[in-house]
Amino acid sequence: MVCHAGASCRRDGRRGEPKPKAPVDWVFELQAPNTIHPSGFRKNLLEPGDEVTVDLQPTKNGNSNGRLTRLVLADGTELDPQSFRRGASGRGGETR
Numbered sequence: 253m254v255c256h257a258g259a260s261c262r263r264d265g266r267r268g269e270p271k272p273k274a275p276v277d278w279v280f281e282l283q284a285p286n287t288i289h290p291s292g293f294r295k296n297l298l299e300p301g302d303e304v305t306v307d308l309q310p311t312k313n314g315n316s317n318g319r320l321t322r323l324v325l326a327d328g329t330e331l332d333p334q335s336f337r338r339g340a341s342g343r344g345g346e347t348r
Contacts, residue, residue, distance in 0.1 A: 279317040280308050282333045291335045302326065 282288050285295075298304065307322035323331045 276316055278306070278308070280306065280320040281317070282320050288333045291333055292329070292331045293333065297325075297331075 282293070285293070303326050305322075305324035306320065308318040308320050310316075310318040320333050323333070325331070
């Protein structure tokens with residue numbers, strides 16, 4: 253069994269760009285929870301309606317989904333779900 257974390261968000265535009273006619277829902281996937289936990293990811297990290305900045309690597313098929321590469325919370329906290337690849341410990345396992 254493969255266990256990955258995932259979430260979805262609604263894109264309603266980028267800074268400096270006109271807002272799209274309709275919001276686009278994006279689905280993104282992360283690594284296994286035990287892999288991203290040291291980077292600060294927790295199951296209660298995001299609540300519906302939270303405004304965040306998401307960077308992701310989109311899938312090649314053009315659908316609105318991909319792999320999360322960076323998450324910036326409204327308070328400016330930046331989380332890197334790929335930090336485990338570089339041996340970084342992210343936020344050091346702090347709880348949120």
